[in-house]
Amino acid sequence: MPGLMNHAIIGSKWAMKSNSRFHLIGWGLVAGIAFGMIARATLGSENATLGWAVSEIFKPLGQLFLRLIFMVVVPLLFSSLILGIADLGEVRVLGRLGIKSLLMTVVLSSVAVILAIAAVNLVQPGSGISPEQSAKIAATFGKPDDAAASVEKSKEAKGVLQTIVEFVPENPLESASQPKLGGMLPFMVFAVFFGVGLLKLEPEKALPVKQFFEGILGVSLNLIDMAMKFAPIGVFALIFATTATLGVDALMALGKYAALVLVVLALHLFGTYSLAIAAIAKRLPAWFFSNVRGVMLTAFATSSSNATLPTALKAGEENLGIPRPVNSFVLTLGATANQNGTALFEGVTVLFLAQLFGIPLGIPQQLTVVGLAILAGVGTAGVPGGSWPMIAAICATVGIPPGAIAICMGVDRVLDMSRTVVNVVGDLTIATCVSAMEPMESTAAEAAS
Ligand code: ASP
DSSP states (O other): OHHHHHHHHHHHHHHHHTTTHHHHHHHHHEEEEEEEHHHHHHHHTTTHHHHIIIIIHHHHHHHHHHHHHHHHHHHHHHHHHHHHHTHHHHHHHTTTTHHHHHHHHHHHHHHHHHHHHHHHHHOOTTSSSSSHHHHHHHHSSSOOOHHHHHHHHOOOOOOOOHHHHHHHOOHHHHTTTTTGGTTHHHHHHHHHHHHHHHTTSOOOHHHHHHHHHHHHHHHHHHHHHHHTTTHHHHHHHHHHHHHHTTTTTHHHHHHHHHHHHHHHHHHHHIIIHHHHHHSSOOOOOHHHHHSSSHHHHHHHOOOHHHHHHHHHHHHHHTSSSOOHHHHHHHHHHHHHOOOHHHHHHHHHHHHHHHHTOOOOHHHHHHHHHHHHHHHHHHHHHHHHTTTTTHHHHOOOOOOGGGGGHHHHHHHHHHHHHHHHHHHHHHHHHHHHHHHHHHHHHHHHHHHHH
C-alpha cells in the first residue's frame, strides 16, 4: 500500500518535529491566563492603557498567528482530501474488505458526531455567557459585523434540494475565496469530486498527479509547522486578551467545554467501541482494551495517529491476532481516513463556539456540521493539531468567525492527546470487527489478487 504509507509517513515525520514544542504552548496558556488576571485585577477591566495594549499589541500578535494557519487552509484541505479519496483506490483493490471498513468508518464517525452534537445541546457549555460578553468575544475574535451577519445568515431557511444544489460549486476558486459566505463546503465537495476523477485515471497518468499533491500536502504541513513555532506567543497573546477583557466567566465556559469533550470521547471509546467489539467481533471489550493499552499510551504521548501507526500495526497482529492483510490495510487507511475522535471533537467545538458567540444554529446548520465533521475526519492529517484548519473551515461555513478557534486552542493539548487515542483505537476496533466478518482465507486471497 505505497500510497497510504507515503501519506502517513509525511504526517508522522511532521508529528515528531512539532510534538516536542507543545509543552511550550501549555506554558503560553498558563502565562496568558495568569498575566491577564493580574492585569484585570490591578488595572481594572475598563482601564484605558490595558484596552490599548489588548487592541494594539496582543490582538495583532494573536491575529498574526491565526493568519499563518488560515493561509494554509485551502492547499492543506484540498491536497489532503484528494489524497484521502485517491487512497480509496486501495479499497477497490481489496474489494469486500475495503467496503466493510469504509462502511464501519462512516457508521462509527456518524455515531461519534451525533453523540457530540447531542451532548453540546444538552449541556450547553457556551451558553452561560451574557449577550454583552458575547459581543466582547465577537469584537476580540472576529469582526462584530461578521457575527451579526452570521446571525442573519443562520436564520435563512432554504429548501433541502436547493441546499444540496448549492453544495456543488459553480466555480471552485470563487468558493475557496469566500469562506465566510459558506464557500468552504462546496470547495470540499469539489476536492472529493477531483479525488474520484483521479481514482478513475489510468495508473501511469494518476501517479504524477498524486505525487504533486503529496508535495503540496508536505509543503502545507511544513508551513503549519512554521506557524506552530509561533504558537506559544500567539496563544499567550490571545489568552491574555481573552482573560483581560472577559475575566473568569469565559474561562469557566472553556473549562466546561474541555470537560465535555473528554467525557464524550470516553463515552465513544468505552461505549460505542465496546458495543462494536461485543456485537460484531463477538469478543469481550476487556480483552480488547487490555491488548491495546500500549497503543493507547503511544497515541496519548504523541498526539498523532500517523506516529502511532507502527505500534498499532504490531499490536493488531501480535496481540489481537488480526490477519496481516486486514491489519495493515485497515490500520494504514484508518491512520489518515478514520478519525472518530477528531470528528467528535470538531462537532463539540463548532457548536460550543456558536453558543459562545450567541449564534443560533438551527437543525439544518447542525446537520451541516455533522456532515462536514464526518468529511473533515477523512481530510484531517493524523498529526498534532491536525484538526484546526478543518475547524476553521467548518466555522466559516456555518457563519462563525474562524478566528474564534483561538479561544479553544489554548486548552487543546490534552484534548488532542485524548482524541488521538480515540482515533487510533477506532482503527483497531474496525480491524478487529472486519477480521471477524471476513474468514481469513478469503481476505488473504483477495488481498493477494
Ligand atoms: N492529533 C490528531 C491525530 O493525529 C488529529 C487532530 O484531531 O488534530 O489523530
